[in-house]
Amino acid sequence: MATEEACRIKKVGDKYRSFLHEDTENTTQWRHGGPPNFDTVNQLFEEGRTKEWPKGSLEEVVQNAIKTWDMEIEHKTRVQDIKTINPDTFKLIVNGREGLSGEETLRIGSYNALLKSSLPKEFQYYKADEETFESSHDAFRSALPRGFAWEVLSVYSGPPVISFKFRHWGFFEGPFKGHAPTQEKVEFYGFGVLK
Numbered sequence: 565m566a567t568e569e570a571c572r573i574k575k576v577g578d579k580y581r582s583f584l585h586e587d588t589e590n591t592t593q594w595r596h597g598g599p600p601n602f603d604t605v606n607q608l609f610e611e612g613r614t615k616e617w618p619k620g621s622l623e624e625v626v627q628n629a630i631k632t633w634d635m636e637i638e639h640k641t642r643v644q645d646i647k648t649i650n651p652d653t654f655k656l657i658v659n660g661r662e663g664l665s666g667e668e669t670l671r672i673g674s675y676n677a678l679l680k681s682s683l684p685k686e687f688q689y690y691k692a693d694e695e696t697f698e699s700s701h702d703a704f705r706s707a708l709p710r711g712f713a714w715e716v717l718s719v720y721s722g723p724p725v726i727s728f729k730f731r732h733w734g735f736f737e738g739p740f741k742g743h744a745p746t747q748e749k750v751e752f753y754g755f756g757v758l759k
Contacts, residue, residue, distance in 0.1 A: 605711025707740035
């Protein structure tokens, strides 16, 4: 385990969302004027999760680190305010595509970065290239009003290269691009690698 990086990951996991509110100089620029409230999605997570990892376990640390990164990408407007990444070296690589820098990911938003598809346009229901940060988040907040909870299901290898399986879920309780809500659970499964 690379000591410096292991301590950084552990620190993020230990503090989870609390450090989103720590800004002793009041310099963080928030997308909506201040730190977000996660009570609704926290409740969805607690009611729907399938795993409860031991405190301090690698699974818990990875889960908290990814959730915290996602919250920062969604709610902060400057890459230098994001504490879960090194903005000089960060790359988000999805399905073998070219990696996005922290600045690029922040500009287009996590939904567009993660849902971009190489399928021909006629087969793309969600067209990430035609969405902005704001339009993508408006669409998903509308469709999933209780949030889009995320959990780690398994961790297959430890630092310095961490591979894991995850689950993302919510309830289709609001309209999405002209489609009426069905109240059904929407669930996605995937694999990720952190270096």
